[in-house]
Each structure stands twice: as structure tokens, then as C-alpha cells.
Amino acid sequence: MSAQVQLKPLRILRQPTSSTLTKVRSIAARLPPELCDMIIDFLYDEKPVLSICTLVCRAWLRAARYHLFDSIYVHCEKNLDAFHDFLAYLQSTPSVRAYIKDLCLDGFTEVPEPPDNMESCYLAAIAELLPQIHTMSVINCQWGPQKNDVLRLKQIPLRSLYINSFVADNEIHKDKFRVLRQFSHIGHLHLANVWLGHFALDENETDLTEQGGDTKLLPSTRVKALSLSMANICLNFLECLRLQSFVRTLSSLRIIDLFHAEYLQEHQDLIYVGELLRGPISTSLLELHLELPRLSRHGMFPVNGSC
Numbered sequence: 001m002s003a004q005v006q007l008k009p010l011r012i013l014r015q016p017t018s019s020t021l022t023k024v025r026s027i028a029a030r031l032p033p034e035l036c037d038m039i040i041d042f043l044y045d046e047k048p049v050l051s052i053c054t055l056v057c058r059a060w061l062r063a064a065r066y067h068l069f070d071s072i073y074v075h076c077e078k079n080l081d082a083f084h085d086f087l088a089y090l091q092s093t094p095s096v097r098a099y100i101k102d103l104c105l106d107g108f109t110e111v112p113e114p115p116d117n118m119e120s121c122y123l124a125a126i127a128e129l130l131p132q133i134h135t136m137s138v139i140n141c142q143w144g145p146q147k148n149d150v151l152r153l154k155q156i157p158l159r160s161l162y163i164n165s166f167v168a169d170n171e172i173h174k175d176k177f178r179v180l181r182q183f184s185h186i187g188h189l190h191l192a193n194v195w196l197g198h199f200a201l202d203e204n205e206t207d208l209t210e211q212g213g214d215t216k217l218l219p220s221t222r223v224k225a226l227s228l229s230m231a232n233i234c235l236n237f238l239e240c241l242r243l244q245s246f247v248r249t250l251s252s253l254r255i256i257d258l259f260h261a262e263y264l265q266e267h268q269d270l271i272y273v274g275e276l277l278r279g280p281i282s283t284s285l286l287e288l289h290l291e292l293p294r295l296s297r298h299g300m301f302p303v304n305g306s307c
Contacts, residue, residue: 033059040064069099076107083122090129100130104137124182127156134159141166141179157185164192177244180221186246190227194237221245225252238272242279252287253277 040063043049053064076082083105090097105123123141127133136158161183180186223246230237241247255273273290 071102073104102135106139137162139164158183159187162190166194186223188225189223192229222249227254229256242276247281254289256291
């Protein structure tokens with residue numbers, strides 16, 4: 001007997017159409033959102049890896065940017081190119097502005113005579129573009145003698161502002177601290193090594209006490225807590241600080257790292273501190289911390305108190 005073999009007809013495979021590919025992509029397996037967040041959070045301090053994560057898929061883009069742009073440090077050593085480039089980047093990339101919460105500008109210098117089409121105040125222009133900013137540090141900053149930019153600033157609240165090595169020469173009293181007036185509220189203001197020009201107050205400057213405080217046309221700033229750390233204390237800084245309107249809103253004051261300079265008369269810096277505490281600051285102050293300079297061989301000693 002011979003067996004009969006029945007052959008089935010061959011099927012011709014066709015190339016997938018665009019509609020078929022669309023269906024395949026729509027049903028592709030996805031990682032759980034919780035697992036994606038765990039992966040991104042684990043890589044929070046790995047900036048190069050986070051940059052790659054933004055290219056994986058759209059779902060990873062938002063989570064990766066949250067850590068990638070959370071804290072920004074901009075260093076400008078000799079010129080303003082770094083601040084100009086950073087400002088241009090923010091203006092051309094609005095999608096990343098809301099992710100920046102902590103910003104440090106190191107080597108900041110305002111241009112006294114800016115060329116055309118260049119912002120005269122980078123600090124104000126940059127801060128105005130960051131709606132979620134809550135912490136800012138400005139180091140090695142020298143403020144120029146311009147005054148017209150204050151009135152056009154959009155005030156924003158800050159949780160913390162740290163200013164170190166601030167130079168404000170060639171300014172009248174009411175404009176010494178105009179850098180603060182672009183912020184409507186500052187939770188904690190830390191001023192370190194502030195230099196306001198000459199040792200003594202200029203006789204040609206107008207005393208704010210005769211004007212009854214800052215000009216009402218200028219926006220005011222509310223400061224909740226103030227920390228002062230002066231490696232080489234400048235007496236006119238303490239005198240000028242006493243005349244500022246924002247000290248009336250202080251509830252906490254911390255003075256640390258005072259240095260009893262050799263060119264001062266005996267305890268002259270402490271006298272200025274005492275005048276500061278007897279001024280308008282006494283009406284709202286609830287907490288006080290002082291680290292007095294070396295007055296004896298036992299060294300510095302802290303003084304804590306409440307008002």
C-alpha cells in the first residue's frame with residue numbers, strides 16, 4: 001500500500017502596514033509608573049545619566065527634568081558671558097523654568113553701562129523667569145550704580161537668600177540694599193562679608209532718618225529671619241542696616257563670626273550691634289543669637305536669648 005500525502009497551500013507573508021505598526025505600538029508593554037519614579041529618584045545626583053533618561057521616552061522626560069534642573073550653579077569668572085548665556089537659555093527654553101528651585105550665581109557683576117539689547121540686571125531678569133525658585137545664592141557680587149531697574153522688577157517670594165562678598169559702592173543709603181527689593185518676601189536672609197564702600201558714611205548722602213524711611217514708590221521687602229556673618233565687619237553696614245525698612249519685620253536675628261578688627265576702637269563694633277538692637281528691629285524680634293568677638297582669653301562665647 002502506498003500512503004498519500006496531502007500538501008497544504010503555502011501562505012504568503014505580507015509586510016506590515018502602517019496601521020498594523022500603530023496597533024503594535026499602542027499595546028506595547030510599559031513599566032509601572034511607580035517603578036519609573038524609583039529609577040529616576042535613584043539617579044537623582046547622576047546628571048549625565050539623567051540627561052540620557054530624558055531621551056528614553058516621554059514618560060521619563062518630566063521625572064528626569066525634576067532632578068536634572070532642580071539645582072543650578074552658574075559660575076562666571078571674568079566676564080558676564082556665563083550669566084548672559086544662562087539668561088538666553090531660559091528665554092529660549094521655557095519648558096525647564098518651572099523645574100529650577102535652587103540657583104547659585106557665583107562671580108556675579110552687574111554691568112554699569114550695558115550695551116544695547118542686553119539686560120542691565122541679570123539677577124532680576126533671571127529670577128523673574130523662574131516661577132518655582134525658592135532658594136538663591138549670590139556670591140562675589142558687585143552692584144553697579146543703576147537705579148531705574150528697581151521700579152520695573154516683578155517681586156517674587158523666596159524661602160532663602162544667601163549673599164556673600166557683596167559690594168555696593170557709589171550708592172546712596174536707600175539704594176544700598178536695592179538688590180533685595182525685587183523679592184516680596186524672604187524667609188531667611190543670610191548676609192556675609194558685605195561691603196558698602198567707605199568706612200564712614202558719606203556726608204553728601206541723604207540720611208534716611210530725615211526722610212522717614214525708604215521711598216514709598218519703591219517696593220518693600222519682608223524678611224522673617226536674618227543671619228549676619230562678617231569676617232571683617234564693616235561699621236557702615238550695620239548703620240545702614242539699622243535704617244532699612246525690612247528690619248521692622250524680623251522675628252529672628254543671628255549674628256555670627258564677628259571679628260574685632262585692629263583699626264576699630266575698643267568694642268566699637270559691639271556698640272553698633274547694640275544700636276541695631278535698640279532700633280526698629282526691637283518691635284518684632286522674637287529670637288536672638290549672638291556670637292560675641294573675643295573679649296577675654298577664654299575666646300568667643302555664644303549668647304542666646306529671646307525678646
